[in-house]
Amino acid sequence: MNMVKLIIDGKHVEVPENTTLLKAAKTVGIDIPTLCYFELKDMNIENRPGGCRVCVVEVRGRRNLAPACNTMVAEGMEVFTHNIRVLNARRTVLELILSDHPAECLTCSKNGNCELQSMAQQLGVREIPYAGEQSKYRKDTSPAIIRDVDKCIMCRRCEMMCNDVQTVGALSAVNRGFMAVVAPAFEMNLEKSTCTYCGQCVSVCPTGALTEVDHSRNVINSLADPAKTVVVQTAPAVRAALGEEFGLEPGTLVTGKMVAALRRLGFDYVFDTDFAADLTIMEEGSELLDRLTRYLKGDKEVKLPILTSCCPGWVNFFEHNFPEMLDIPSTAKSPQQMFGPVAKEYFAKKLGIDRKNMIVVSIMPCLAKKYECQREEFKVNGDPDVNYSLSTRELAHLIKQSNIDFNALPEEDFDNPLGASTGAAVIFGATGGVIEAACRTAYELYTGKKLEKVDFTELRGLENIRHATLDFDGLPINIGIAHGLGNARKLLEDIRAGKSQFHAIEIMACPGGCIGGGGQPYHHGNSEIIKQRSAAIYREDSGKPIRKSHENPFIQELYREFLGKPLGEKSHHLLHTHYFDKSVGDFIEE
Amino acid sequence: MAKIKLSDKKLQELKDVCKSFNNEKGELINVLHKAQSIFGYLPAEVQEVIAKELNASVAHVYGVVTFYSFFTMIPKGQHPISICLGTACYVRGAEKVLEEFRRQLKIQVGETTADGKFSLSCLRCVGACGLAPVVMVGEKVYGRVSPDGVQDILSEYNN
Structure with missing residues (x-):
């Protein structure tokens, strides 16, 4: 590797060639401000369109200022990151960006989390000297995501996520000059586009241009209604990230405090989506074994590999893009949607109340869950199995609004019976976790032997696509894992081409899995945060007394009392679903 | 749509x-x-x-x-009208001519009349500055057009 020597703010720097000035400066502790630039290290995610010009620096001998995010180092360069010319230009750039930005900070849902706001603070902007035209574009509300593009600064991060990382292609920069916005094709509403609601555009948007649909008022109203029994379920990844909203170190597990907070918010029963995750393993694991045994017996009709179906963004993705392969994914509902009917058809009956008087709320790291719970097939006579899905961020707001000192809360336990779970369930929150959990159970059911080593560490990690062969007592099982929809697409195309050697594949729409979900506290491009959350998830797993789903005593009781057996008639009716061809925009062939 | x-x-x-x-x-x-x-x-x-x-x-x-402004999603009219807004045409009153076309056709630049007959666009210099202001209808060039002459041009195609 060729090294390049240069001087930045009087400091001698030596870095490999093809390093940007931004990264070179960082090696000597110089933090050049950026706005459009975005990176998730170790996940091959980088956005550097050089569009906003906030990161400009002066290079001796160069006529104009250079964007540090997009300019490579050169031998002997002399760079100034904060002389008067740079500071004035940087401030002017920001003032111009702000000149057509709505001054709605007080009521903006990004207030306090907005990178444009922090930049204005950092650069000391106290007035905006340019009074120009204001952009006026219609607001677009979908079931999960709101587009308010008047607040868009054309950083193109969402476009990079939607196209390069997720290969969803719902968003693109359209029009030009002052009229330029990021929008779906033909500027149709997001709901009509190929959007999967994965929410990765929201999680990288520096401003309030892309935000989630907020359901917390609905939840507050339900909690205040004495006629309703309000039940809450919390997804695995929430407990590994919620603490960040209260100033705790990333990776702090707040399971017990979260339960305490939910109880103080007034939920009648604080349950765990992890319980439903254990249930998912019972059904999905049995389905894997069923397909596998039939395949081994020579059944040529059987569809392998089986694909996991817990992730609603992923389900939307294959419904849009691979409609000819709808019979490959597992028919098992996601844990959120398994929890719903168990609460309303089993638990409500135990309590002797009508399902209409039970409100099920889910706390999710995800925005696609908001759409998932509104799907028609998950309703009974118009009554949704899960009424409202709140993001981790919305829960944090609810707690703050309700005068609860989160950090001072005691650690409390989930309620039974739908709060008991195993270590296998909690790792659903990290990429590779669902398939690891499934293998723990499938191994024992298939071989009839006790699994000595519960940790399948070969399935863990953050590489985009991973594969491993597990030994099921002499039978090699090929497992594939992808996180991020672009990576999923590659595995899907292999299957379509008949090249896939896998028996089972786990897919999560979001980079890192649910811990990096579109509804999590904003990581602002710090991939360390995602790694810490992942570590927390596996810590929670190893601390659990029971680590295999089929050993959860309350799951066993549920099958005994109510469901019968996995893949049985009742399970089929309540816990399995089917998929729809949602390929859109094909005007020609209709 | x-x-x-x-x-x-x-x-x-x-x-x-x-x-x-x-x-x-x-x-x-x-x-x-x-x-x-x-x-x-x-x-x-x-x-x-x-x-x-x-x-x-x-x-x-x-x-x-x-x-790119070259690309359009609106079908051009049967007789596409282009008004030159190059420097020479502009200083000799092309904008007033354009205004008259807009008024008579009741469409804006880039639009097509409801009957599909005319569409209106602007261009920059057709190399006939001596004839400024210049208007093109299809391939035909009209020189020294005044707002008063717009009616006559349109009536050529309105039968």
Whole structure:
């Protein structure tokens, strides 16, 4: 590797060639401000369109200022990151960006989390000297995501996520000059586009241009209604990230405090989506074994590999893009949607109340869950199995609004019976976790032997696509894992081409899995945060007394009392679903 | 957005254009250029086909179509009217002529009349500055046009 020597703010720097000035400066502790630039290290995610010009620096001998995010180092360069010319230009750039930005900070849902706001603070902007035209574009509300593009600064991060990382292609920069916005094709509403609601555009948007649909008022109203029994379920990844909203170190597990907070918010029963995750393993694991045994017996009709179906963004993705392969994914509902009917058809009956008087709320790291719970097939006579899905961020707001000192809360336990779970369930929150959990159970059911080593560490990690062969007592099982929809697409195309050697594949729409979900506290491009959350998830797993789903005593009781057996008639009716061809925009062939 | 049906022949022609560029995403602008010469404009349906053939997202294709002013999603009129707004025409009153066309046709620049007869666009210099201000209708050039002459030009085509 060729090294390049240069001087930045009087400091001698030596870095490999093809390093940007931004990264070179960082090696000597110089933090050049950026706005459009975005990176998730170790996940091959980088956005550097050089569009906003906030990161400009002066290079001796160069006529104009250079964007540090997009300019490579050169031998002997002399760079100034904060002389008067740079500071004035940087401030002017920001003032111009702000000149057509709505001054709605007080009521903006990004207030306090907005990178444009922090930049204005950092650069000391106290007035905006340019009074120009204001952009006026219609607001677009979908079931999960709101587009308010008047607040868009054309950083193109969402476009990079939607196209390069997720290969969803719902968003693109359209029009030009002052009229330029990021929008779906033909500027149709997001709901009509190929959007999967994965929410990765929201999680990288520096401003309030892309935000989630907020359901917390609905939840507050339900909690205040004495006629309703309000039940809450919390997804695995929430407990590994919620603490960040209260100033705790990333990776702090707040399971017990979260339960305490939910109880103080007034939920009648604080349950765990992890319980439903254990249930998912019972059904999905049995389905894997069923397909596998039939395949081994020579059944040529059987569809392998089986694909996991817990992730609603992923389900939307294959419904849009691979409609000819709808019979490959597992028919098992996601844990959120398994929890719903168990609460309303089993638990409500135990309590002797009508399902209409039970409100099920889910706390999710995800925005696609908001759409998932509104799907028609998950309703009974118009009554949704899960009424409202709140993001981790919305829960944090609810707690703050309700005068609860989160950090001072005691650690409390989930309620039974739908709060008991195993270590296998909690790792659903990290990429590779669902398939690891499934293998723990499938191994024992298939071989009839006790699994000595519960940790399948070969399935863990953050590489985009991973594969491993597990030994099921002499039978090699090929497992594939992808996180991020672009990576999923590659595995899907292999299957379509008949090249896939896998028996089972786990897919999560979001980079890192649910811990990096579109509804999590904003990581602002710090991939360390995602790694810490992942570590927390596996810590929670190893601390659990029971680590295999089929050993959860309350799951066993549920099958005994109510469901019968996995893949049985009742399970089929309540816990399995089917998929729809949602390929859109094909005007020609209709 | 009204849906249109592309004829099988034109659809095949469009696919052949894509093929002639090896269905490469990087050739999008060239493909759009040719497509517009086939169809006269780039309706959503055409963009859909191009996106599919080049394995690009429709949003991206639409992004490129809306970025370049050369590309249009509105079909041109039977008699496309172009008013030169180059320097020479401009100083000799082309803007007033344009204003008169807008007033009489009741359309804005870039639009087409409801009956599909006329469309209105601006251009920069046709190399006939001695005739300024210049107006083109189809291939025909009109020189020294005044607002008063607009009515006469339109009536040539209104029968």
